[in-house]
Amino acid sequence: MHDLALQIPEKYLAPVRDALLYSAIGTVIAILFIATGIACLVIYRMRKRGHDAALLWFGLFLLLYGARNADFLHVVSFLVHLNKPLFWAYFSAVIHHLLVFPFLLFLWEIFPNWRRVLRWVLWAMVPIMAVNLVADFTLHRPNAFYEFNTTLALVIFLVFVVAVFTLSQKTLSTRGMRIGVIVFSISMVAARLYGMHVLRLPFNPEPVGFAVLMLTLGTLITSRAIENQERLSALDHELAIARQIQASILPTALPHSSRLRVAARYLPMTAVAGDFYDVLVHDDGKLGVIIADVSGHGVPAALIASMVKVATAGQLPHAEDPSMVLAGMNHALCGKLTAQFVTAAYLFLDLDQHILRYAAAGHPPAMYRQGINGSIAAVEQNGLPLGMLSVATYSFTERPLTAGSRFLLYTDALIEATNADGESFSAERVEAALATSAHLDTEQAADELLDRLKQWVGADTFSQQQDDLTLLVIDVL
Numbered sequence: 001m002h003d004l005a006l007q008i009p010e011k012y013l014a015p016v017r018d019a020l021l022y023s024a025i026g027t028v029i030a031i032l033f034i035a036t037g038i039a040c041l042v043i044y045r046m047r048k049r050g051h052d053a054a055l056l057w058f059g060l061f062l063l064l065y066g067a068r069n070a071d072f073l074h075v076v077s078f079l080v081h082l083n084k085p086l087f088w089a090y091f092s093a094v095i096h097h098l099l100v101f102p103f104l105l106f107l108w109e110i111f112p113n114w115r116r117v118l119r120w121v122l123w124a125m126v127p128i129m130a131v132n133l134v135a136d137f138t139l140h141r142p143n144a145f146y147e148f149n150t151t152l153a154l155v156i157f158l159v160f161v162v163a164v165f166t167l168s169q170k171t172l173s174t175r176g177m178r179i180g181v182i183v184f185s186i187s188m189v190a191a192r193l194y195g196m197h198v199l200r201l202p203f204n205p206e207p208v209g210f211a212v213l214m215l216t217l218g219t220l221i222t223s224r225a226i227e228n229q230e231r232l233s234a235l236d237h238e239l240a241i242a243r244q245i246q247a248s249i250l251p252t253a254l255p256h257s258s259r260l261r262v263a264a265r266y267l268p269m270t271a272v273a274g275d276f277y278d279v280l281v282h283d284d285g286k287l288g289v290i291i292a293d294v295s296g297h298g299v300p301a302a303l304i305a306s307m308v309k310v311a312t313a314g315q316l317p318h319a320e321d322p323s324m325v326l327a328g329m330n331h332a333l334c335g336k337l338t339a340q341f342v343t344a345a346y347l348f349l350d351l352d353q354h355i356l357r358y359a360a361a362g363h364p365p366a367m368y369r370q371g372i373n374g375s376i377a378a379v380e381q382n383g384l385p386l387g388m389l390s391v392a393t394y395s396f397t398e399r400p401l402t403a404g405s406r407f408l409l410y411t412d413a414l415i416e417a418t419n420a421d422g423e424s425f426s427a428e429r430v431e432a433a434l435a436t437s438a439h440l441d442t443e444q445a446a447d448e449l450l451d452r453l454k455q456w457v458g459a460d461t462f463s464q465q466q467d468d469l470t471l472l473v474i475d476v477l
Contacts, residue, residue: 026071029207033066036218052228054109058221061102062214068095069207086142093142096149097132100125100156110220111163121156128152161185173216173223180216184209239271239299246272246302249309255282259351261475262289263442265450273468274301275411276308281319285352288319291472292344292386293363293411300340301468307333308342308386322346322359322396326383330361330394333387342386345409349401349476356405359396361386364412364427367434372404376431379407406445407474408434413467414449417457425456442473449473 040059044051066072073088082088104125108118135144143149164181167174187209193199254262264277274294281288292308294301311332318324325346333342345360358366362385365378381397408430417425433452437445449471454462 025203026069026207027075029211030066030069030072032211033062033069033214034072036214037061037063037066040221052109052221052224054106054224055221057102057106057109058217061099061106064095064099064102068092068099089142090136093136094133096143097129097136100129100153104156106217107160107163110224111167114159114163117159121159171223173220176216176219180213184213187212242272242299242302246305249306250277251279255279255287257284259284259477260287260349261442261477262287263446263473265446265469265471267450267469269413269468270298272299272302273297273470274305275468275470276305276312277409277470277472278309278312280312280316280325280346281348285350286320287349287351287474288325288346289409289472289474290325290344290346291363291409291411291470292342293468293470294342295340295385297468304337304340304342307336308344311386320348320350320357322348322357323394326359326361326386326394327392330384330386330392331390334390337387341388343412344386347407347409347474349474351401351476354401355398356401356407357396357398359383359394361392361394364410364415367408367410367427367430368399369406369434369438370400371402372438374402374405376434378427401476403476405476406434406438406442407476408449408471409474410471411467411469413469414453414471416467417453417462417469419456420458420461425453429456442475446471446473 037059040055040062044055044059068091070092073092077083077085077088101122104118104122108115108122111118132143132145132149136142161181164174164177187205190199190201191204191206191209194201194204250266251264254264256262260282262279266273266275266277268275274296276290276292276294278290279288280290290312292305292312294304294308308329311329312325314332315325315328318328326344329342329344341362343360343362343364345363345366346358347366348357350356356368356379358379358381360366360380360382362382365380365382367376368379369376379397379399381395383394384392386392410430415425415427415430419425429452430449433449434445437448440448
C-alpha cells in the first residue's frame, strides 16, 4: 500500500485522503450497493430457469442508487481527474429521476395485491420524470424541483410502508422487512435533525438506515429464490415420474418378423407430451397400429394421452375395422375433455388377405408407397377429431396391399415445423425424403427423415419447436 501511495503525485494525495476520510462511510456503502446490484444482475442473467424479475429490479435499483451517492461521486471525481462539480451534479440528478422506476417495478413483483395502485403510480411517474429532466437542463439547475421530488419520494415510501405492514404473510423475511422499514424511518428522522444541527452525530445516519432496509429486502429476495428453487426441484421430480408413467403407456417392443418391420420415433418437446402411438393387434399375418396427437402441450396433454391409451385398449374386439376403432375411442373420450381434442389415425394391415384399411379423425394423411418401386401417395379418410361430438361417425378406405410397401404415420409437427424463414417442412418434402430413402430399412429411413427435418429447421433451433413429434415407419416385406 505504501509503494502504491508513493506512485501518486503528492498534489493528489491530500485531496484523495481528505475525500476518503470525509466520505468513508457513504463511499463504502455506495460501493457495497453497486457490487451487490451487479451481483444481482449477474445472477439473474445466469439463471436459466425460474427467473425472478424482483431480482432484476432490485439489482438495478441498488446499482443506480450506489452510483448516484454524493460521497462516492466525490471520490470518483478525484480518482478520474474529472473535477467538474456541475457534470457530476447532472449525472446524479438524471439517475435520481430514473431511480424510482426499478424501485416501483420491484414493488410490483413482491406486492402483487398492490399492482393496481402501482400501475397508476408508474404511469404518473413517466411525465413527472420527463418534466424533471427538461427542467434540470432548461433551468441549468440539477434537480431543480428538489422539494417536490423529495415529497414525492416520501409518498412512494409511505405506500411501501403500508404495503409492508399490511402483508398477511408472517414469515421471517417479512418480519425482517418490517424491522428494516422501522430502522430506516428512524434514520431519516435522525438525519433531518442532524442536518438541522439539533442532533449531534459523528455521521449522517440515513445511509446506514437505508443499508439496513436494503439488507432486509435482499433477505426477502434470497428467500424467494430459495422457495422458487425448491418448487422447481419438486416440479422436476414430478415431471420425472410423469415421464416414467408416460413411457409405460407406449409399446415396449415393436413388431419385427419375416413379414413386417416397424420403427418409431417419439420426440416430446417438453418433459411430457401429448403424442401417443400403440400396436392394437399383431400376429404374423395382421397388424393394427394407431397414432394420436392431443391438442396442447405439457402435462395436460400427457394426461389426456393416458386416457387415449385406455380408450384404445377397449377397441381390441373390432381391431380389423378402423371406423369402429375410432368411433369407440370417440365414444370413450367424449364428455371427458374440456377445450382439448384428439386427432388420430388407425392403420390395419392384413398380410394374408393382401388388404389395408385406414381411417383417421382429423389427422394428417398417411404416406403410402405401394411396392418397392411404386410412387408415394397420401392415404386419407378423415372424420372429426375425437372427443368433440358423441354422434361423430367414421369410415375407412380399403386398398390392395403388396409386398415391398412402406407406410408413414406421423403427427402434424413433422409437416408444420418451420425454418428460419417461417417456411414449413410440408408434406411434399416428407414425400421426397421417403422417395430417396426407399433403399433403407425402417430404422434408417426414420433417422434419415429426422435428419432432413433437423437440417431444414436448423440443428440449433430444432429443440425449440413448439410441438411434439411422433412418426412410425412400417414396411411390408
